[in-house]
Amino acid sequence: MTTPNLSTTIKPTWCPGCYNFQIFAAFKNHIEKEIKRGKRKDDFAMVTGIGCHAKIYDYVNLNGINSLHGRGLPTALGMKVGNPKLNIFGFAGDGDAYCEGIEHLIHAARYNVDMTFIVHNNQVFALTVGQPTAVTEIGFADKTTPRGVANPPLNPIELMISLRASFVARVFADVKQIEDVLKEASKHRGFKFIEIIQPCIIFHPDVNYKKHTYFLKDKKHNPKNLDSAIKRAREFDYNKLAPKTRIPLGVFYVEKKATFEEKIK
Amino acid sequence: MKYNILFGGQAGQGPNILTSMLAEALIERGFYVFYSRDYQSLIRGGHNFNVLTFSDKPVMSNESSYDLIVALDKNTELLHGKKLKENGKILKGDYSNMYFAGSIFKIFNFEFKILEKKLKKLEKKFEENVKDARKGYGDEELKINLPEIKENDKKFYNGNQGIANGAVNSGLEVYYAYPMTPATPILDQLAMVEKIKTIELENEIAVINAGIGSSIVGAKTMIGTSGGGFDLMTEALSLTGIAEIPLVIYLSQRPGPATGVATYTGQGDLNLARHSGHGEFSRIVVAPGDAKESSEAANQCFYFSQKFKIPAILLGDKHIAESFYCSEGEPILIKSAKSTSLRRFNSYETDAQGCATEDAEQIRKNVLARLEKRKIIIEESKKFERIKIYGNKSSQNILLFWGSTKGAVLDSINGLDVCALQVIWIEPFAEEVENLIKGKNIILIENNSTAQLAGLVKEKTGITIEDKNKILRFDGRPFLSDELKEEIGRRIK
Incomplete structure (x- = not known):
């Protein structure tokens, strides 16, 4: 069987060395493997928001929509309502998911549309050249906020678990980690929330995250345990890393429940 | 009697x-x-x-x-x-x-x-x-x-029921809404129809974006709201314009600005329906005047939105939505073939692969293609009854009106030497209006304070309607036929 061409003719315009390339490669690998396992290209659809993350839409030749800033989730919901067989991958930046469209994220956890939602979290508005978002650490300064960010960041993982989203995971922007979590997620029916810590090499560089991260599966974390999931989520509050800060990675929480498509008549 | x-x-x-x-x-x-x-x-x-x-x-x-x-x-x-x-x-x-x-x-x-x-x-x-x-x-x-009375055959339903009926008979599959008077009863109407999915979401922004989602995978989709909710939808309205997505939007007016008068009636959103959404793109705006026309308008909105992949706005108001009318004969409904299936859609200008582009030549090509489409939409709209004429067609006195004022206008003209002209299609505007009103004593009737139809007529025909000939009601209440008759009588030549 020949693998269908998932490439477009567009040359990526992410900065050289951008972690988005890791996400791009992992996603393409994942879809290619799915197709090798018997899925058809048209079984998949992409939905993106607006920002650096959304450029992935131009580089992967799948159907879908490069939607509006913050509005990818309701768009994906509508697509799933119209065609429940579609396997939808939503992509968003932290600006999309946690600022402009946070209401949709909260409700998405309630609705439980069967889809995968991937947040490229670089803790900054990158494409608009470096303003703080809802998950930027206190003290972060840029031209718009010269005295530094004063408001505490959201903790999206804790938020999603508290809403009992049916699949909550976080990985670092590394091809293998992303592929692994996509594979894990593909076995789960429901709303799959995956946050990728994706440093912006220009406006929010890598502060040696990998030194602080550990894998939940190595600590025998049980993702069905809500209390334990919340506790793990609270270990990292998205503020500046202290020497002892630990950032758990992997699947925090899993709960099986009816999907949106099943619940509507 | x-x-x-x-x-x-x-x-x-x-x-x-x-x-x-x-x-x-x-x-x-x-x-x-x-x-x-x-x-x-x-x-x-x-x-x-x-x-x-x-x-x-x-x-x-x-x-x-x-x-x-x-x-x-x-x-x-x-x-x-x-x-x-x-x-x-x-x-x-x-x-x-x-x-x-x-x-x-x-x-x-x-x-x-x-x-x-x-x-x-x-x-x-x-x-x-x-x-x-x-x-x-x-x-x-x-x-x-x-x-x-001799036996006769007529149906009794309100504007919202008319719209629901028109939508169902045009193949509606999904209806999204966030509750807002006076559009809410459509949700109740459609929720009773077995094959239709009626879905309430967290806000109007979610509603229109979900509508877009369902529409791009090929489902015939309608959304409904009133002015405030419509305002929230307008960014995505613009997306339907650039990405060529069919969508029927029911805008049921009530008096604004802001929350205005939530359960009363008005016609203050004609300009909103025409101009909402940033950038330049085509749309149709159809404003029915009674319950039966509401069915037909809904049907025409589906036909045009599918055929030309455009947003179609059904402009109603509280008075028409919630008042019950006797309708004789069946509404004229035509088949609207589905036009859309999932491909690569984009909120950016795109190249042939559906990828974002900043190329000047490509942008120009896309804009020209959208302009060209506008011409075809105008041609197609001419096949429909965009205006209706009542009364003495050769009268010197022309009553110009749109939407729900139809009831009071038609009930008031009996015995008056007037010709009443109803504008049903707001966009594209029927150019024949110019010849019908030129040189006549034009009397305008609207449920708003700024005479928005007069503005539209001026823009399209260059004809000015004198202020003293504008009968405007803007207290949230509909016109009453006996009072309106007196107002018209004072302005007749």
Whole structure:
């Protein structure tokens, strides 16, 4: 069987060395493997928001929509309502998911549309050249906020678990980690929330995250345990890393429940 | 003959059931009935009333004074008593609404068993209701003899039901909404239809974006809201423009700005419907004038949105949405073939692969393609009844109106030397209007304060309507035919 061409003719315009390339490669690998396992290209659809993350839409030749800033989730919901067989991958930046469209994220956890939602979290508005978002650490300064960010960041993982989203995971922007979590997620029916810590090499560089991260599966974390999931989520509050800060990675929480498509008549 | 009856009381006292029972019974006897609803933004208490007007000839508006007032509470008499006609009667007293049902059925000489049948249909508190109704029927002494009417065939429904019916018969599959008066009842209507998915989401932004999602995978989709909710939708409206996505949007007007007057009527959003959304893109805007036209407008919106992959705005208002009209004959509905299936859509300008582009030549090409489409839409729209003309076609006096003012306008022109011109299609505008009104004494009737239709006419034809010839009502209430007739009479040449 020949693998269908998932490439477009567009040359990526992410900065050289951008972690988005890791996400791009992992996603393409994942879809290619799915197709090798018997899925058809048209079984998949992409939905993106607006920002650096959304450029992935131009580089992967799948159907879908490069939607509006913050509005990818309701768009994906509508697509799933119209065609429940579609396997939808939503992509968003932290600006999309946690600022402009946070209401949709909260409700998405309630609705439980069967889809995968991937947040490229670089803790900054990158494409608009470096303003703080809802998950930027206190003290972060840029031209718009010269005295530094004063408001505490959201903790999206804790938020999603508290809403009992049916699949909550976080990985670092590394091809293998992303592929692994996509594979894990593909076995789960429901709303799959995956946050990728994706440093912006220009406006929010890598502060040696990998030194602080550990894998939940190595600590025998049980993702069905809500209390334990919340506790793990609270270990990292998205503020500046202290020497002892630990950032758990992997699947925090899993709960099986009816999907949106099943619940509507 | 024409009778004007007011049913008033507190929310929860049941003036609506009374009104609809009488309306039904009168229609069964062949009369033409129209009723409107005036209600406040509250759940229990306050003051609500319905005005029912019936005649042996077609009627689609109310008048300002009453032959009968059914007062379910004391407030009704206080508020409306002075509008009772000289020989009119107030039915009042500390009775249930069904007591008054008995009285009024007696007055119009209905056999009691007709009322009894209607009470049975309510499927609740039957014994108690019949007892009260029988007492009211027995106590009542007034008798009004109505003429015998030849049997005729007509349906009785409101604008919202008309829209729902038109949408269902155009192949609607999914309807999204966030509750907002006066568009909400469509949700109730459609929720009863088995094959249609009706979905309430977290806000109007989610509603339109979900609508876009369903539409791009090929489902025929409609969304509904009023002005405030529509404002929230406009960024995504613009997306339907660039990405060529079919979507039917029901914009049911109420007085603004902002929350304005939540449960009353107005025509202040004509310009909003025309101009909303950033950037330049095509749309159609259709504004029906009664319940039957509401079905047709919904159908035309599906046809055009599918055929040309554009947003289609169905511009209604509270008065048309919630008033009940007698409709004769079936609405004219045409088939609308589906046009869209999932491909690569984009909110950016795109190249042939559906990828974002910043290439000047490509952008120019895309814009020109959209402009070209606009011309075809205009041509296609000419096949539809974008305007309607009533009255004396050669009259010097032209009444210009749109939307729900139709009822009061048509009920007021009898005996006047006027030609009434209804603009149904706001966009694309019917260019023949220019020749029809040029050099005439143009009298404009609108339910807003800035004469937005006059602005549209000026833009399209260069013709100015004199301020003194603008009859504008902007207190949240619909026009009443007797008052309007006087206003028109003063401006006729």
